[in-house]
Every structure is written in structure tokens, then in C-alpha cells.
Amino acid sequence: MFPERVSSLKVSGIRKMFEAAPPGAINLGLGEPDIQPPEEMIRAFCEALEKGHNKYGPSAGIMELREAIAENLRKYRKDVSFENVIVTAGATEGMRIACETILDEGNEVLIPNPGFIIYGPDVKLAGGRPIEYSLKMENKYLPNIEEIKSLITPRTKAIIVNSPSNPTGTVFPKETVKALSELAKDHKLYILSDEVYNDYVYEGEHWSFARFHNDTIVVNSFSKSLAATGWRIGYVATSKEIVQQLSKVQYYTLACPATPTQYGVLEGLKVLDKFQAHVLEEFRKRRDVAMKKLAEIPSFTTSPVNGAFYVFPKYAHDMPSEKLALKILDKGVICAPGGSFGSLGEGHLRFSYANSRENISKGLEIVKELVAKL
Ligand SMILES: Cc1ncc(COP(=O)(O)O)c(C=O)c1O
Known part of the structure; x- marks a missing residue:
């Protein structure tokens, strides 16, 4: 009924997570800075x-x-x-x-x-x-x-x-x-x-x-x-x-x-330069918090990250990334299933650290507790 180039388009796996998120969930799925633009x-x-x-x-x-x-x-x-x-x-x-x-x-x-x-x-x-x-x-x-x-x-x-x-x-x-x-x-x-x-x-x-x-x-x-x-x-x-x-x-x-x-x-x-200097200082600290917390999860392997605001750990659980992301969502943390970025993203999760250090730490602690039981 519709041309293939249109009917074959998929709804983004990340959007699906947002739609299914319970109220008050900690958002580590964000693809945008959590701050206001310069005044x-x-x-x-x-x-x-x-x-x-x-x-x-x-x-x-x-x-x-x-x-x-x-x-x-x-x-x-x-x-x-x-x-x-x-x-x-x-x-x-x-x-x-x-x-x-x-x-x-x-x-x-x-x-x-x-x-x-x-x-x-x-x-x-x-x-x-x-x-x-x-x-x-x-x-x-x-x-x-x-x-x-x-x-x-x-x-x-x-x-x-x-x-x-x-x-x-x-x-x-x-x-x-x-x-x-x-x-x-x-x-x-x-x-x-x-x-x-x-x-x-x-x-x-x-x-x-x-x-x-x-x-x-x-x-x-x-x-x-x-x-x-x-x-x-x-x-x-x-x-x-x-x-x-x-x-x-x-x-x-x-x-x-x-x-x-x-x-x-x-x-x-x-x-821009002044704004970015301030943002970078904060985001670097957030990145460090995220990497430290992820290192505490034995079933996750994370490659060092030095740009953007994402970490992309590979996990050792025998489960599609969407299923694992939904289990994490069920505990109140939004992240993106790696499979939504292509077949080689399967077996990974994407966590964004465009959120407060406190929320990153809290959110990844919840992930750690959940995956320990899998
Ligand atoms: C790699 C990459 N390119 C492009 C975009 C789209 O950005 P824009 O808001 O400028 O359309 C994004 C947004 O997340 C992105 O991550």
C-alpha cells in the first residue's frame, strides 16, 4: 500500500523506551543536554x-x-x-x-x-x-x-x-x-x-x-x-x-x-566558547562517574569514551538489548537498546550521561543490582 522506502522505516527503539517509561524514571536515554541554552x-x-x-x-x-x-x-x-x-x-x-x-x-x-x-x-x-x-x-x-x-x-x-x-x-x-x-x-x-x-x-x-x-x-x-x-x-x-x-x-x-x-x-x-567550557567541565565529571559505576558491573565491558555524551557497554547476558533495556526500564531507568543502532549494536546498551551526577550514579546502581540477579 505504501512504497517500500517508507513502509520499511522503523520506529526508533529509543522512542519506544520513552513511550514505555514509568513516571519519575531516571533518564539515561537522553540524546540532548539537560541544560538551558545561553541566556x-x-x-x-x-x-x-x-x-x-x-x-x-x-x-x-x-x-x-x-x-x-x-x-x-x-x-x-x-x-x-x-x-x-x-x-x-x-x-x-x-x-x-x-x-x-x-x-x-x-x-x-x-x-x-x-x-x-x-x-x-x-x-x-x-x-x-x-x-x-x-x-x-x-x-x-x-x-x-x-x-x-x-x-x-x-x-x-x-x-x-x-x-x-x-x-x-x-x-x-x-x-x-x-x-x-x-x-x-x-x-x-x-x-x-x-x-x-x-x-x-x-x-x-x-x-x-x-x-x-x-x-x-x-x-x-x-x-x-x-x-x-x-x-x-x-x-x-x-x-x-x-x-x-x-x-x-x-x-x-x-x-x-x-x-x-x-x-x-x-x-x-x-x-559558545564560554558556554562550552563550562558544559565540558561538568560533562567530563559526569562521564567519569558513569565509567566508574559501569566498572563495578562485572558482566559489562566498557571501552574508554572521550567524546559526545554516551557510554556503550557490551554485556554478557544472553538476552536481546531491547529485552534488557525493558527490564531496566521496569526498575525505573531509561536507556537505549544497542540494537536500535544496527545489528552490531546488539549485546550493548547505550547510557547517556546528559543527566546530573547524582542521577547517573543512582540509575547505574539500579542497573548493577538488576543485572546481578540475571
Ligand atoms: C550523531 C547525531 N547526528 C545528528 C543528530 C540530529 O541532530 P539535530 O538535532 O541537529 O537534528 C543527532 C541527535 O541526537 C545525533 O546524535
Whole structure:
């Protein structure tokens, strides 16, 4: 009755957990910071409404914000201008229009397994075929370059990468970013790089793929870095030619990104560094609490995490991740079943530490007591 590309879409396993959650449950399933955006940003948003910024804006976003984003990107690429940037309705829409823009019917796109849930559907909705590459604990959840090479065919158009990563919390070191970039160059592939957690790096450094490969399409967002998931503002940064095509697709998808929120984000960007310094300090402590508590659970193995705000332990219980997550939910703690991030996520749970240290500790104590009885 409905086309396969639509009927095959699944309801996210994470959403299912939220819907089944008892009142007062401790939420370690959150994919968003539990804090307010900077005050300056909220004030600027309200002022924008009062000043009459309530109309359609340009399809590619307001010029001031495109300029400000480009200015930020010039920290690592001197040749970036507003023409390389399109403002989007978050990374979700950014990734979607990027796939629409570059894919021909039947093109293959390499996507991570486990990986964030939108990549496969985005590729399919754009007429492409998602082909999975593995991220395994024994390889610190980093892509295996040889495996990726073996998956490339004449139909391959792009590789989707995500560092810092959801759900694994891995940050790709410079060598991995360089090696993947070289591979993409050799095979004339785009790199579609989801960098929404670029400001959440606790050790080491975030290496954008745009530093090493010209045909990179960076998808980013202010959802996480300015704690504004509900504002729906993000951006795509890439070549001028691709931005021009993206603007057309965006026009037919969205007309334009919301105008008043763009004025808010413009002010938010001015205080981003100060805001993030404070957030990072707190989130690093939360990460440490989560890792310490997880280490007390003998049936869980957790690889070190140095980015985003997730830990992704592997468990030694003979049970699908959804069943285990539901048992944990029954005791009042929300987490995400690893299987919702792909087949290789099975046997894992994803805990978010975007919650207070007290709740992380309490929640994981409940998990510890529950799994001890399994
Ligand atoms: C890896 C990753 N990419 C993209 C998104 C979507 O972000 P946005 O709110 O900008 O659409 C998320 C949200 O959780 C995410 O984790």
C-alpha cells in the first residue's frame, strides 16, 4: 500500500523506551543536554520576535548567521566563506538534503554499524543503498580502513562518518581521519561527516574531515553545542557548488530555516566558547562517574569514551538489548537498546550521561543490582 522506502522505516527503539517509561524514571536515554541554552541566545530570540523577524528568510539562511558560521570554520580552513555554508533545520534535515542532493538512484553509501539511526533511512529515501561498515569494540569502535576499502564498488558515492560518535562515544584520532580522507580521495568519494558532537571532546582534539578532504560535506548543528535541540538550527558546510544545489533542495523541503531562531543562534555563537567550557567541565565529571559505576558491573565491558555524551557497554547476558533495556526500564531507568543502532549494536546498551551526577550514579546502581540477579 505504501512504497517500500517508507513502509520499511522503523520506529526508533529509543522512542519506544520513552513511550514505555514509568513516571519519575531516571533518564539515561537522553540524546540532548539537560541544560538551558545561553541566556544571551534566549534574549536575542525574544528580541527577534519583537523586532518583527517573523517572516520567511533566505532559503540558505540569514546572511549574518552564514557569515558567523564561516568565521568559526575559518579556525581550521582559511578559504571558507558564507557561500560554503547553508543553515538547516538541524543536522537531521541537513543530512537528509545532503543525501537528496548528491545521490543518484542505486548509488551506494557506506554507513556505520552501529551508528546514528538516520543514516540508512536518509540514503534509502534519496534512492540510494546503505552498505554497512563495522565499528567494533576490539578496534576501539574505529572504522577498519581495509574493510571499508573492500566495500567500495563502482556504485559507491559517499562514506558517512560520525566523530565524536553516537552511540559509542569514540573520537576519531587524526590518523583515522587522514586515512579515511585519503581513501575517499583515491576513489573519488564524498565524505558526509556528521560532526554534531564536535564541541564535546574530553581528551584529544576534534579533527574535522574538511581539513583533509575537499569533497567533504560537514553536517553540524547547534542542538548539542548550544543545548538547543528544540530550536532546530544546524548547518551544512561544503563546496559553493554543493551549497547552491542544497539551497534548491532545501527550498522545496522547508522553504527556509526558522527566522527568529537564527537570530538567537547568532548571539549564541558569540558566547559558545564560554558556554562550552563550562558544559565540558561538568560533562567530563559526569562521564567519569558513569565509567566508574559501569566498572563495578562485572558482566559489562566498557571501552574508554572521550567524546559526545554516551557510554556503550557490551554485556554478557544472553538476552536481546531491547529485552534488557525493558527490564531496566521496569526498575525505573531509561536507556537505549544497542540494537536500535544496527545489528552490531546488539549485546550493548547505550547510557547517556546528559543527566546530573547524582542521577547517573543512582540509575547505574539500579542497573548493577538488576543485572546481578540475571
Ligand atoms: C550523531 C547525531 N547526528 C545528528 C543528530 C540530529 O541532530 P539535530 O538535532 O541537529 O537534528 C543527532 C541527535 O541526537 C545525533 O546524535
